[in-house]
Every structure is written in C-alpha cells, then in structure tokens.
Amino acid sequence: MLTFEPTGTHLGATVRGLDLSKPLDAATIGEILRGIGKYQLLRFPDQKLDPAQHRDFAAQFGHPPAIRGRLAIFTAPGVAEINILSNIVVDGQPTGATDAGVIWHTDMVxxxxxxxxxxxxxxxxxxxxxxxxxxxxxYNLRAAYVDLPADIKEKLKDAYGVYTGENYTSIERTPFPEYGTNSHKAHKKEPVRHPILMTHPISGEKVLYCDPGHVDYIDGVPPGERDALLKFVLAHIMQPKFHYVYDWTEGDLMMWDNLSTVHHAVLDFGPDEHRLIWRCQIEGDKVFDPAFLARTVDAVRATA
Ligand SMILES: [Fe+2]
Known part of the structure; x- marks a missing residue:
C-alpha cells in the first residue's frame, strides 16, 4: 500500500510502501507521477539499490541520459547514467564530483x-x-508563479526564457552573483527557449520556469523591459517563503521535479566529512507525451 506523507511545508512528501529495486506497474508509476505533480519532491526512505536498479527506476519516468561533459569521469562502473557525487578520496584520487550543482539551477534546461x-x-x-x-x-517555482503580481503575469504571458549555452555568468546576472559563479564552462549547447510561464505537464498548473544559473535573457517582452523583468523574476523566485532545505538520510531515494523547482547543493561539509550520493537524471520525453500520461496518470485518476 502506497502512502504519501506531506512534509507540512510548501514542498515535498515521504512515500512509503515501495521497493524501488523492482519494476513498477503502470498504476504505481501513475501514482508517483501524481505525487510529483502535487508535492514536487518525493522521498522514498530505506531503499537498497545498485546502480543498475537506480537507473532502471528512473527510466520508468523518462529517458535517463548518460552523463556527459566534465562529470562523465565519475560514473558507476558499467552504468553510464549514474553520476557519483562524492568528496571521498582514495589513494589520492577523487571518487566523485565534489562541486556539482553549486549554483542555483534546474537540470537539463x-x-x-x-x-x-x-x-x-x-x-x-x-x-x-x-x-x-x-x-x-x-525554491518552489509553482508557489512563485501563484504569488506573481497580476501585471507581471500579463507581461510574461507570451515570454520565453532563452538559454544560449554560451556562458555561465551572463551580464544579466551580475547583480545576482550568487546565482552564477561557476568556475567551469558547460560543454557547448544549442540555444533553446522555454515559456517562462510553463504549464506543468502532470499537474496542468502554471510554474514560473526560469533557471537562475543559466538563463541569458527573456524574449517576448518589450526590449526596454527585458533586463528589469529578468531581475524581477530571479529576485521573486529566490524569496525565503519559497525556500526549502532537504536533509538527506542514508537509504533515501529522492526524486524531484525539475520543472517546478530550482535547486543547489550545499557545500557545508569538510573533506573528512564524507558524502556519497548517486544521481540519475530523467528527461522530459515521457511526461510531455500525452499517450504516456494517459497510460499512467490518467489511468490512476480514472480509478481514484
Ligand atoms: Fe542539479
């Protein structure tokens, strides 16, 4: 029996009653997706997974990409989709990435x-x-949308966030250095644009989709207002009332929605305070496919 225990804040729930090392049926996948649509962040405690099981769990919700770029050297043996995040050093060699995700961002933007x-x-x-x-x-991008002033919603209704992939510290972010201080360059990306007021594919609710660490500018607004609107959006997202801290426990599998949240890793631990976390990304191919949602989320809704 699957249960959801909300955290009591604006974000997150604990899910009990599942062994994620085993394949899930369509109804359970639908329940988890509904849970993500509602709570945005799901904690599954007390899991025991090997890297292949971790990847296979993720693959039920979307394509898990092989790790590329500078992090590709830190993957699980034989499982290129599992990225090792760790500060553990063995024989003088790092065993994982130590500085992944330090800037505020959302993955795969x-x-x-x-x-x-x-x-x-x-x-x-x-x-x-x-x-x-x-x-x-x-930070919770769904709550940030709900709280947007009506005139800003109107100005942004046809706007896009543009992600050129050219730089990690674009001029628009200089008033907000805490958003974009990466010490490395991303590998070359093709420019993309996504609606700032995005409709979430599962919940159908709007989210204020804007990646503070990577957005270059807002398109679809008067040029004279572009910079001011971007600064407003970033400052609006990063307010204490939308903030949430997830403290890990060994055995947690935690799945979060990249479409309705931004995140960063907190480097508040020393070299002898060991952290080891495996990461698997889940692309949007399935949740943006209505046929997949019909088989999973809608099937659960019909019987709920
Ligand atoms: Fe990330």
Whole structure:
C-alpha cells in the first residue's frame, strides 16, 4: 500500500510502501507521477539499490541520459547514467564530483524538451555534532508563479526564457552573483527557449520556469523591459517563503521535479566529512507525451 506523507511545508512528501529495486506497474508509476505533480519532491526512505536498479527506476519516468561533459569521469562502473557525487578520496584520487550543482539551477534546461526530474540516492551523509550536512536546497517555482503580481503575469504571458549555452555568468546576472559563479564552462549547447510561464505537464498548473544559473535573457517582452523583468523574476523566485532545505538520510531515494523547482547543493561539509550520493537524471520525453500520461496518470485518476 502506497502512502504519501506531506512534509507540512510548501514542498515535498515521504512515500512509503515501495521497493524501488523492482519494476513498477503502470498504476504505481501513475501514482508517483501524481505525487510529483502535487508535492514536487518525493522521498522514498530505506531503499537498497545498485546502480543498475537506480537507473532502471528512473527510466520508468523518462529517458535517463548518460552523463556527459566534465562529470562523465565519475560514473558507476558499467552504468553510464549514474553520476557519483562524492568528496571521498582514495589513494589520492577523487571518487566523485565534489562541486556539482553549486549554483542555483534546474537540470537539463538546455534540452529542447526540458528535463523532467532527478532521482538521487544517498549512501553516505556527512554529520557534525549530530546535524546532517550536505543538504540540497530548493525554491518552489509553482508557489512563485501563484504569488506573481497580476501585471507581471500579463507581461510574461507570451515570454520565453532563452538559454544560449554560451556562458555561465551572463551580464544579466551580475547583480545576482550568487546565482552564477561557476568556475567551469558547460560543454557547448544549442540555444533553446522555454515559456517562462510553463504549464506543468502532470499537474496542468502554471510554474514560473526560469533557471537562475543559466538563463541569458527573456524574449517576448518589450526590449526596454527585458533586463528589469529578468531581475524581477530571479529576485521573486529566490524569496525565503519559497525556500526549502532537504536533509538527506542514508537509504533515501529522492526524486524531484525539475520543472517546478530550482535547486543547489550545499557545500557545508569538510573533506573528512564524507558524502556519497548517486544521481540519475530523467528527461522530459515521457511526461510531455500525452499517450504516456494517459497510460499512467490518467489511468490512476480514472480509478481514484
Ligand atoms: Fe542539479
């Protein structure tokens, strides 16, 4: 029996009653997708997964891409879709990426169909004086949309966020250095544009879809208002009332919606405070396919 326990905040629920190492039926996939549509972030505690099982879980919700670029050297043996995030050093060699996801961003924004979700699995969580470190922080883009002033919604109704992939610290972000201070360049991406006021494919609700770390400018608004609107949108998203911190526990598989949240990793732990998390991305191919939603989400709705 699958149960959802909401966190009691604006984001997240714990899901019990599932062993994610085994294939899920369509109804269960539909229930999980409905849960993501409602809670945006789902924690599945006490899981025991190997890298192939982790990837196969993710693949039920969308294509899990092989890890590319600078992170590709840190993948699970034989499972190119599982990215190892770790500060553990063995024989002087790093065993995982230590600085992935430090800027505020959402994953796979550069895909022509925006990326759907991430599924991360925690194996080691750093602690100091009993307090868990190395959390993942979020802002809630659905709540940010709801809270947008009516005149801004009107100005943005036909607007697009443009992601050229050319740079990680575009001039539009200089007033907000905390959003874009990557020390590395992304590998070359093709320019894409996504509606700023995006309709979420599962919930049907609007989200304020804008990646603070990668957006270059807003298209579809008067040129004279472009920069001011982008600054407004970024400052609006990153308000304390939309903020949420996820503290990991070993055995957590946590799946979050990249379409309705932005996130970053908190590097508040030292080199001897070990963190080991596996990451698998989930592309948007399935959730933007109405036939897939009909087989899963709609089938559950019909029987609910
Ligand atoms: Fe990320």
């Amino acid at each position: 550069h895909n022509p169909t925006p990326g759907f979700a991430n599924a991360l699995y925690a194996l080691k969580v750093p602690r100091r004086d009993g307090k868990r470190l190395g959390g993942t922080e979020f």
